[in-house]
Amino acid sequence: MSAWEVSALLLVALAVVVGLALYARRLWREVRRREAxxxxxxxxxxxxxxxxxxxxxxxxxxRQVDLVEGALRCKVLLDIVDHQLVTHERFKVIAEVQAQAAHLRTHGARSELTPRQRHREDLARVAIAEQYEGRLDDAARALQTLCAEWPDKGATITQTA
Incomplete structure (x- = not known):
C-alpha cells in the first residue's frame, strides 16, 4: 500500500470517527432533552x-363532598403522587375507607342499580362516613398541610407525612 492510500484511509477513518462522535453527541443531547x-x-x-x-x-x-367519595378520590391522587403516602399514619384512614367501600358501586355501575339497591349503598356510605368521620377530618387537614408545603418540601414530604 502506498503512503497516499494509507493517508486516504486514515482520513476516511477519521471522518467516520468524527461523524460518529457528532452523532453520539446529538443523541446524548436528545436523551437529556427527553429526560428534562x-x-x-x-x-x-x-x-x-x-x-x-x-x-x-x-x-x-x-362537607361539600361526601366523606367517603372524597377519601376515594384522595386515595387515587395520593397513589399517583406517591403510593407510599397512604401508609403514613395521617393518611392510613384513607386506605381503610377505600377498603371498606371497595364493594360499593360508582359511576356507570351505580346508575345501573335499582333505587332500592342505591339506597342500601347510600346507607353503607353513610355508615362508613360516620365510622371514620373524625379521622377523615384529621386526614383532610393533614392533606391541606401537605398541599401547602409541597413545593418547598417535595423531596422530604414522605419523611414528614
Missing part, C-alpha cells in the same frame, strides 16, 4: 394532583 421533558411532565402532573388534593380535602372539611 419527562421530569417537567411528572412535576406538572404532581402539581395538578396536589391542587386537586387541596380542593377535595377542603371540600371534605366543608
Amino acid at each position: 421533558f419527562r421530569r417537567d411532565e411528572i412535576a406538572r402532573a404532581n402539581r395538578n394532583c396536589i391542587d386537586s388534593l387541596a380542593a377535595i380535602s377542603q371540600a371534605m372539611l366543608e
Whole structure:
C-alpha cells in the first residue's frame, strides 16, 4: 500500500470517527432533552394532583363532598403522587375507607342499580362516613398541610407525612 492510500484511509477513518462522535453527541443531547421533558411532565402532573388534593380535602372539611367519595378520590391522587403516602399514619384512614367501600358501586355501575339497591349503598356510605368521620377530618387537614408545603418540601414530604 502506498503512503497516499494509507493517508486516504486514515482520513476516511477519521471522518467516520468524527461523524460518529457528532452523532453520539446529538443523541446524548436528545436523551437529556427527553429526560428534562419527562421530569417537567411528572412535576406538572404532581402539581395538578396536589391542587386537586387541596380542593377535595377542603371540600371534605366543608362537607361539600361526601366523606367517603372524597377519601376515594384522595386515595387515587395520593397513589399517583406517591403510593407510599397512604401508609403514613395521617393518611392510613384513607386506605381503610377505600377498603371498606371497595364493594360499593360508582359511576356507570351505580346508575345501573335499582333505587332500592342505591339506597342500601347510600346507607353503607353513610355508615362508613360516620365510622371514620373524625379521622377523615384529621386526614383532610393533614392533606391541606401537605398541599401547602409541597413545593418547598417535595423531596422530604414522605419523611414528614
